Amino acid sequence: MDVLTVTALCKRFGSVVAVDGVSFTVGAGEVVGLLGPNGAGKTTTLHMVLGLTRPDSGTVEMFGHDMARDRSRALARANFAASYLHLPAVLRVGEILDVYAHLYGLRRPAARVAEMVEMLDLGPLRRQQFSRLSSGQQTRVLLAKALLNDPGLLVLDEPTANLDPDAADRIRGLLVEQAVTSGRAMLITSHNMREVERMCDRVHFVSGGRIVATGSAVELAGAYGVDDLEAVFLRVARGGAPSSTT
């Protein structure tokens, strides 16, 4: 059974059509990427998946729960991190994780927090206030929060935007490994094409609120007759169609 099933989502803000009939699924252990130019509707789609924004039409089903009716039960098994979110500024890292361990109703909060500190290398930062951290360090804390409840579905909106290449690489490795070993499903947006190539099993190109192309990075490059995802992106973003020779 799919972890996430999104069907015919539409959302309009005043005269702007942000999302226009988007459908896709994410299965257990699968990493799916949404790619597309600024304003394509990626964040709006993610926020509808998470129940932060209500779709005008269409449905989101997470772990078999309809998000319009059964939000809390679905959200207990999902989590979210985004480059634009922060955590309470005056709280220390350890306190933040403790609070979220409780908000997610974890049974052994202290032990889980310790695991997260270990996993994301937060030991030296544990007693620091969130506002004092560098943005890369803050990103690691946000990811620790997002992994706390060992989510079956992890939604990430430009997760590595603030990380240095070394930290970003290690985080990607960690996330991909966990998707494989724990069967975690992931839904990701990113403007880093190499990140998408490395992480995603399947990519949906979004443009003007619609999915205009779908496939693995290799399949897409093949379909457009180019070398890599970056070239596909440029073709799609500039209105190109797949090359007819392939």
Add this chain to the structure above:
Amino acid sequence: MGIVKRDFYALRGNGGRLLEIFFWPVLELVIWGFVSVFLRANNVPIAVSMLLGAVLLWQVVGRAQGELAAMFLHDVWSRNLLNVFVSPTSLAEFLTGHVIFGAGLIALSTAVMSGLALLLYGFGIATIGPALVPFVTLLVVMGWGLGVVSIAVVIRFGESTQSVAWVLSAAFQPFAAVFYPVGVLPPVAQAIAHAVPASYVFEGLRGVLDGHGIDWSGVAMAGLLDLLLVAGALAFVAHALRHARRTGRLSKFGE
């Protein structure tokens, strides 16, 4: 209860807020205390206990409302609100957590002020007697009702309306008959005062300090108005959240 822990950590991490919690009530207490001492020294027949009792009790409304709103606004300012809303925590649990912590803060600030009133002016809050229990309860609930309204306003109309949170309870003070009887107000204001739960409490306070015993019909009326206020506030905040999800405003609290 994760929200309660959060509030506790936030307070510990921000010494300035602790100061804020005590600063205004203590300032009012000191000023009104000396005003009453001065008036008495000039043989104006005035009960120190009336003024000080009123100051002590009114701060309960302001604190209950202000702290509830502040705890919510801290999540807005630190761009943490979306993290809370993608957790399985419901709006009801969220508000309950803040209210539980807020109750602790009110108890603390009232205890400090009562101690100070006794020390500086020899006014023991116990003078009010057992009536204190219904009075404080009615005022706290009114404060929370207004606190929920201020949260709803920010969710419904956006962050730029957050000043409502700072002025809402003060806006009700003239109609709460804190320092004067409802009877001195002009007719229109009297009509408004009769709809404000606190006005019955402060009329009741004066009655008790004059030795008339508790006016239970006033207490009942205030209780009824409190219930209406809280029910209305909860309906408003639920509506505001639905509206914010539909218009995309909730999603913009991340930015």
